[in-house]
Amino acid sequence: MKISFKADTVLALTVLFLLLFGLIMITSIGVPKSISLSAPDVLYPNCSDGKVDCYLLFKNHLVRLGIGLASFFIAFKVSIKIWKKLATPLYGIAVFLLFLILIFGRSFGTIATNWLLFFNTSFQPSELAKLALVIYLAYWLSKKQSSVESFKDGLIP
Known part of the structure; x- marks a missing residue:
């Protein structure tokens, strides 16, 4: 008996697409907020400056995404x-x-x-x-x- 996993594949690909889309959006719109959060005292912030982290929100989002995916796989195995x-x-x-x-x-x-x-x-x-x-x-x-x-x-x- 052959079992079809088409719906599971479509759902998994949709979730993967949404995760990647979220990462792209955080990267593209999060730079100004990342600059203001990482270096609020710098008058003219520049991404090449050592004090400024232009991808702070992206890094935080990536860590939380990793925690979420790890939690998902652990919960799936329970x-x-x-x-x-x-x-x-x-x-x-x-x-x-x-x-x-x-x-x-x-x-x-x-x-x-x-x-x-x-x-x-x-x-x-x-x-x-x-x-x-x-x-x-x-x-x-x-x-x-x-x-x-x-x-x-x-x-x-």
Whole structure:
């Protein structure tokens, strides 16, 4: 029996294209911001100057992209049984981080205070909350597999 992986290939190529497109965009539009972040005290910054890092945002993005890809491959290799065990604690941690935003949230020039500073980088707990919610709902619906067909029995807690 031959199994077709056409959809997986298309999805993987689409993700790869979006990652490369993001790197190109960060490189092309991030130079002025990189200059202002790396050398705010230089009056006339130049990329050939040793103090100025014209690709600071690109380098930061590349590091975060590497962390994200490594996390993806690690999560891909984790057994479904472990994800089921982690669903509730992960959801609890996400809700706790969302409450921390109310106390320690930072705005970074916007009205919304939905960022937390974490080891010299900013972090949006809402992104983790989305992932945790999907994992928790998948776990919850897998427990109610026999009664999911009925709205009353399957989706109402």
